[in-house]
Amino acid sequence: xxDLKHSxxxxxxxxxxxxxxxxxxxxxTAQSCTITEEVQEGGTCAGIFG
Numbered sequence: 560x561x562d563l564k565h566s567x568x569x570x571x572x573x574x575x576x577x578x579x580x581x582x583x584x585x586x587x588t589a590q591s592c593t594i595t596e597e598v599q600e601g602g603t604c605a606g607i608f609g
Contacts, residue, residue, distance in 0.1 A: 562568065586594060
């Protein structure tokens with residue numbers, strides 16, 4: 560659940576060029592496996608918020 564009244568969301572909506580991104584993921588497996596993570600420092604996206 561995302562609280563659209565939270566102060567961080569409000570700040571992001573006021574400054575059109577800044578974007579707040581939240582990614583949350585849970586991985587459940589019954590077998591042994593290797594999980595890797597790649598972090599991307601920058602990027603672009605477009606969309607309509609509101």
